[in-house]
Amino acid sequence: MLKKRIIPCLDIKDGTTVKGINFEGLRNAGDPIELAKRYEKEGADELVFLDITATIEERKTFAELVRKIASEISIPFTVGGGISTVEDVRKLLEAGADKISINSSAVKNPQLISELAKEFGSQCIVVAIDTKLVNGSDWVHIKGGREITELKTFDWAKKTEQLGAGEILLTSMDGDGTKNGFDIRITSLITESVNIPVIASGGAGNIEHFEHVFNRTRATGALAASVFHFGEIKIHDLKNNLKSKKLALR
Numbered sequence: 001m002l003k004k005r006i007i008p009c010l011d012i013k014d015g016t017t018v019k020g021i022n023f024e025g026l027r028n029a030g031d032p033i034e035l036a037k038r039y040e041k042e043g044a045d046e047l048v049f050l051d052i053t054a055t056i057e058e059r060k061t062f063a064e065l066v067r068k069i070a071s072e073i074s075i076p077f078t079v080g081g082g083i084s085t086v087e088d089v090r091k092l093l094e095a096g097a098d099k100i101s102i103n104s105s106a107v108k109n110p111q112l113i114s115e116l117a118k119e120f121g122s123q124c125i126v127v128a129i130d131t132k133l134v135n136g137s138d139w140v141h142i143k144g145g146r147e148i149t150e151l152k153t154f155d156w157a158k159k160t161e162q163l164g165a166g167e168i169l170l171t172s173m174d175g176d177g178t179k180n181g182f183d184i185r186i187t188s189l190i191t192e193s194v195n196i197p198v199i200a201s202g203g204a205g206n207i208e209h210f211e212h213v214f215n216r217t218r219a220t221g222a223l224a225a226s227v228f229h230f231g232e233i234k235i236h237d238l239k240n241n242l243k244s245k246k247l248a249l250r
Helices: 032-042 063-072 086-095 104-108 111-120 153-163 184-193 207-216 235-244
Strands: 005-013 016-021 024-030 047-051 077-080 099-102 125-134 137-142 147-152 167-172 198-201 221-224
Touching: 005 032, 005 198, 005 235, 032 047, 032 063, 032 235, 047 063, 063 077, 063 086, 077 125, 086 099, 086 111, 099 104, 099 111, 104 111, 104 137, 111 125, 111 153, 125 153, 125 184, 137 153, 147 153, 153 167, 153 184, 167 184, 184 198, 184 207, 207 221, 207 235
Parallel strands: 005 047, 005 221, 047 077, 077 099, 099 125, 125 167, 167 198, 198 221
Antiparallel strands: 005 016, 016 024, 125 137, 137 147
């Protein structure tokens, strides 16, 4: 069984870490480089860095910022935002990223997943899925959650695995920023349907929420942002608590 991972997420807009609720109402959460250094020191297992407006603004992720962050930390580091070509990925990996995350570009061109997996290996290809419950069904959203697609979340998750994705980052838009807990229903549905690691994202508000998502689903990672950024949960305390509950952490 894969050991569980605690993963802070740095949503970046204009070079600054931001955080909102349900993908809206963004507020400043600090300098990404300082946060990255702090999280490594506190015991984070990995980091995720998402340039959240790159796709909307049709520009590329800040490779220079990636380079600066990577030079300051030694834990695995996933980067996403505006990635749509093999060359985009090559630049980010050369800048120091360990894995890359694709979302909108994968939906628009599913074969991109296969191309990237063939070129760089599945182990560094993460497909991010932003999902929202609409009229009783779970639908994939793109462009930072602004646009609903015709893809059902369950079907798309299985397809990404078939195409060569090595991991799924599953974000519940309904839970995002609410601090009401991870979406156990959709996380359980997806983790039971695929055989690749799934990171649960959206809704973390307290330590018990992490315990619940690990005990009630097959998620191998739990990602959070605001509770870490604003000091509501200390990663060291979180990991000690989970270990006391006999959860195997990395």
